[in-house]
Structures are given as structure tokens and as C-alpha cells.
Amino acid sequence: MSRLAILGAARDLLLERGYERLTIDAIAARAGVGKQTIYRWWASKSAVVADAALEGDLAPPLVPLPDTGDIETDLGDWLRAWTERLTTAEGTSLILALTAATADDRAVADTLYDRFTQPHEQLLRDRLELARVAGQLAPDAPVPTIAGVLIGSMLYRVLSRQAPPTADDANLVVRLVFNGSGNRSRRTGV
Amino acid sequence: MSRLAILGAARDLLLERGYERLTIDAIAARAGVGKQTIYRWWASKSAVVADAALEGDLAPPLVPLPDTGDIETDLGDWLRAWTERLTTAEGTSLILALTAATADDRAVADTLYDRFTQPHEQLLRDRLELARVAGQLAPDAPVPTIAGVLIGSMLYRVLSRQAPPTADDANLVVRLVFNGSGNRSRRTGV
DNA sequence: CAGTTACGAGACGATTTGTCTCGGAACCGG
DNA sequence: CCGGTTCCGAGACAAATCGTCTCGTAACTG
CATH class of the missing domain: 1.10.10.60 (Homeodomain-like)
Structure with a gap:
């Protein structure tokens, strides 16, 4: 074949x-x-x-998302690893090409989302849901929103083709999503 | 001419x-x-x-970002208005086209970022910085990261061409960014 | 060994690209 | 009023690409 x-x-x-x-x-x-x-x-x-x-081994296997019991650390590790993949020369070319294909053709957009992006998002959602049930997140934490924010933030930096996201950026986003940036209810950050 | x-x-x-x-x-x-x-x-x-x-009045004028003294309300209003623009038929076509052009040509990517995306981001940064200095944000709040998270999250939803972002999504993201989702230091959300 | 199928090769017309030339209109100096 | 110059709409042109098609060969089948 x-x-x-x-x-x-x-x-x-x-x-x-x-x-x-x-x-x-x-x-x-x-x-x-x-x-x-x-x-x-x-x-x-x-x-x-x-x-x-999807098939030509271009799609990186899912970055594993362990469950050590500490959701913030786990998500930080995952987002850093995922971001590192995105910011390699190959990863960036791939994302740009797939985004162009997505803009070009609606059916392709659906396929790519279902088989390429959505699995990553689902992985995050599942892990977040576990953490929420375990009481590590607020009971009403908007799990799907959080997953989208983590992925979208990093992707935006890649797609803008300006400064690509770094490990520090990934850390900041994770911290932000867990601790917020408001001043009223802040404890510690680091 | x-x-x-x-x-x-x-x-x-x-x-x-x-x-x-x-x-x-x-x-x-x-x-x-x-x-x-x-x-x-x-x-x-x-x-x-x-x-x-940039010139053919395709670029919507900047959505105004008022300063009522309440940063969370102001940003929520702004992000909802901005998201509504993105999710019109015209806004979506425009974003898809510009993203394709960005993926296509590096020089165009730079121009579009400088004159199209960056001004919005700058608007957010300026307003956030004011709020930080005014003590409404944590002193070490990562202002540029926050701006990127707000924009990137919404843009991701548009570019994936699945469920477009709603006003509720915008609200959730703003709340998330201010209050976080962790369970230790949570007060109220609504 | 004849029949069938798969497929590499490439010819073909249609479409688009980027360059080039032509001719007319507008403007300028005298 | 007129010759010269510049701008620009129109469209011819070769090259590239598209998607379809046809041909010839190799492999497989019975």
C-alpha cells in the first residue's frame, strides 16, 4: 500500500x-x-x-498526564511538556499548517479537532474533574473552561508567531488559573 | 486612488x-x-x-475598555464585547482568513500582529497595570500573561471551529483569571 | 496463459499567477 | 489649443497547479 x-x-x-x-x-x-x-x-x-x-506519526503521542495527587504540579508538568513540543521547529510548522487547513475547510476542521486537539483537551478535563471531585478545586470550578484556557493560551502564542511560549509562561498560566490574580483572597503564589 | x-x-x-x-x-x-x-x-x-x-475598515475599532475602578467588571464587559465581535459571521471569517495569512507568510504575521492583535493586547495590559498599581491585583500579578490568556482563550474557541465562545464563556474566563479555581483560598465567585 | 486489477507515468484543459504591452484618459507646460 | 508625460484599465502571455483522463506495465487470479 x-x-x-x-x-x-x-x-x-x-x-x-x-x-x-x-x-x-x-x-x-x-x-x-x-x-x-x-x-x-x-x-x-x-x-x-x-x-x-493523524496517521503519518506527525501527531505526537499524547503527553502523559500523571496523577500524583497534586493537580497543580501535574498540570504544570503537563503544560510545560506540551508547550515544549509545540515550540520545536517541527511542532510549530505542524501547528501552522494544521491551522491553515482548518481555516480552509470546515470538514477538515472537524476531523482535526476530533482526532488531534480534542484528545488533549479531554485528557485535561478528565484529570481536572478528578481533582475537583477530590476537593482540590472549587466545587463549581468550570473544568472545560480551564482546559480551554490552558491550551488556548499557549496556542495563541505559537500562532501569533511572535515570542513563542516558554516553560515560564506555562508555569505562570497554571499558577494564574489556580490562584487567580485578584488581591482580595490571595495567599501565596510560589 | x-x-x-x-x-x-x-x-x-x-x-x-x-x-x-x-x-x-x-x-x-x-x-x-x-x-x-x-x-x-x-x-x-x-x-x-x-x-x-488593517485599512479597509475591516479591523473593528478597538473595543473601548473603560476604567470604572472595578477591574473585574471592566474586563468582563470588554471581553464579552470583544467576543461578540469575533463570533459574528464577519468576525469569524476575518479571523480565519487572517490566521491563514499569518501561517502563510512570516512578514505578514508580524504586520498583522503589530497592527491588529497587539493593540488589543496592549489595551488590556495598560488597564491591568493600572489595576495592579491600584492594588486591585496581586502585586506580582503577571500582567502580560493575563492579557494573553484572555485573548488566547477566546481565539482558540473561534479557530477550532467547534462551539464558538459565548458571553458566558467570557465571564467564566475572567472570573477564573481573577479568582482562580483552587479550593484553598476561595471566597465567592458570583 | 488469458483476464483482471492496481498503479506509475504523464498528457490534457481549466484556472490562477505574475509579467508585459497597448491604448486611452488626465494632467502639464507652453 | 497642443504635444508630452504619467497613470492605469484591459488583457495577452508563459509558467505553475489543479483535477481528470488514458496508456502501458506489472502482479495477481483462475
Whole structure:
């Protein structure tokens, strides 16, 4: 099956040239495959990219999120590790390409979210829910919102293509989400 | 000067068809302008899009951020208003198009950030800094991080093209950022 | 060994890109 | 009023890319 060769070629070219400058011809040439073989299985460039991200080992395996009993430490560790992945050259190219594909095609957006972003978000939600039930979070803590804030904050820094997020940024966001920044009810931060 | 006609046509087509399906020919035709006139002033599609966003009244004027003395209320009002703009059909198309342009071209990314995103972020930072000095925030509150979290969280929801952010989401994020979600030092939320 | 299927290769017309040339309109100096 | 200059709409053009198609070969089937 040349499917893997195609997805591998798509992945390489995606990282090399970005989504806009990726062509079907180039994928076919690098994969040593006829164009028709690509069109046989995928309807568009964005669909190939979506599958390449999902199957072609481009998608990093989920960063593990342990449960040591200390939710703040666990989330901090996770967010730092996740951020480090995002900020590698490969991770950044990937995110930019997938974001372009998402903007391009609604169906691809759904696929990518379900199979790429949502699992990370779900991981966070599950861990947060455990912590909430265990009394480490406020009983009415908005778990889905917290997960979105953690991911969205880091992603925003990557997508703006200005200063990429650092480990310190990840730490600050986690601290902020747990302790808040208001002055009335503050205990300690560090 | 046909500059404004070009930017206006680019804006219309951008909102109608999205960034990927926007063509220079179509812009020229709708603007009643020769293609050369476009190439005389802009180097690429992404550059035209960037200018269209910035000049062609596509960029919403800054949502005002008043100072009533209550930072949490002020930021809540602002974030809700800003989110409402993002979630209109026009706002969403615009954000998707600009994100695609940002992923496409590094120079355009810098321009768009400086003139489009950064002003909003700066507005938040200034207001937050005032509040911090006034003692409404913890003395060591990470002002730039907070601004990025507010904007990034909402933007993430728009870019994922799943459930768009609501006024409730904006409220939750603001509350979260001020009060935190940890259980040790919580007073009230509402 | 004949029939069938898969697929690499590439020709093809359509579309878009970016460059180039033409011709007319507006403005300028005399 | 007129010749010169500049601006710019219009569109021709080659190159690149798209998605479809056809061909020829290799592998598999019975």
C-alpha cells in the first residue's frame, strides 16, 4: 500500500514548505506515486494534510498526564511538556499548517479537532474533574473552561508567531488559573 | 486612488469566499482595476489581505475598555464585547482568513500582529497595570500573561471551529483569571 | 496463459499567477 | 489649443497547479 508513502511525503513537504506551498504533484513525486493514486483516496489537499497529521506519526503521542495527587504540579508538568513540543521547529510548522487547513475547510476542521486537539483537551478535563471531585478545586470550578484556557493560551502564542511560549509562561498560566490574580483572597503564589 | 477600491473588494471577497479561494483576478475585477495596479503596490495575496484587514475598515475599532475602578467588571464587559465581535459571521471569517495569512507568510504575521492583535493586547495590559498599581491585583500579578490568556482563550474557541465562545464563556474566563479555581483560598465567585 | 486489477507515468484543459504591452484618459507646460 | 508625460484599465502571455483522463506495465487470479 502506497498510502503510508503518500502520508509520509505529505508530512515532509508540509514541514519543509508549509501548507500554502504544498502541491499534490510534489507529494506524488516524492512518494513515487501517480497523482491518480492520491485522488483515489483523498478529495483535496486539506484532506491529505489532515490524514498526514493523524496517521503519518506527525501527531505526537499524547503527553502523559500523571496523577500524583497534586493537580497543580501535574498540570504544570503537563503544560510545560506540551508547550515544549509545540515550540520545536517541527511542532510549530505542524501547528501552522494544521491551522491553515482548518481555516480552509470546515470538514477538515472537524476531523482535526476530533482526532488531534480534542484528545488533549479531554485528557485535561478528565484529570481536572478528578481533582475537583477530590476537593482540590472549587466545587463549581468550570473544568472545560480551564482546559480551554490552558491550551488556548499557549496556542495563541505559537500562532501569533511572535515570542513563542516558554516553560515560564506555562508555569505562570497554571499558577494564574489556580490562584487567580485578584488581591482580595490571595495567599501565596510560589 | 484605486487603493481603497482594491482593499474594499479584497475585504468583500475575503468574507464571501475565504482566504484560500480568494484570487487576485477576482479582486481586480470587482475593484474595476487592472491586475498590474494591484501588483504595483503589493507583493502577494497575503500582503493585500493584511492591508485590507488593517485599512479597509475591516479591523473593528478597538473595543473601548473603560476604567470604572472595578477591574473585574471592566474586563468582563470588554471581553464579552470583544467576543461578540469575533463570533459574528464577519468576525469569524476575518479571523480565519487572517490566521491563514499569518501561517502563510512570516512578514505578514508580524504586520498583522503589530497592527491588529497587539493593540488589543496592549489595551488590556495598560488597564491591568493600572489595576495592579491600584492594588486591585496581586502585586506580582503577571500582567502580560493575563492579557494573553484572555485573548488566547477566546481565539482558540473561534479557530477550532467547534462551539464558538459565548458571553458566558467570557465571564467564566475572567472570573477564573481573577479568582482562580483552587479550593484553598476561595471566597465567592458570583 | 488469458483476464483482471492496481498503479506509475504523464498528457490534457481549466484556472490562477505574475509579467508585459497597448491604448486611452488626465494632467502639464507652453 | 497642443504635444508630452504619467497613470492605469484591459488583457495577452508563459509558467505553475489543479483535477481528470488514458496508456502501458506489472502482479495477481483462475
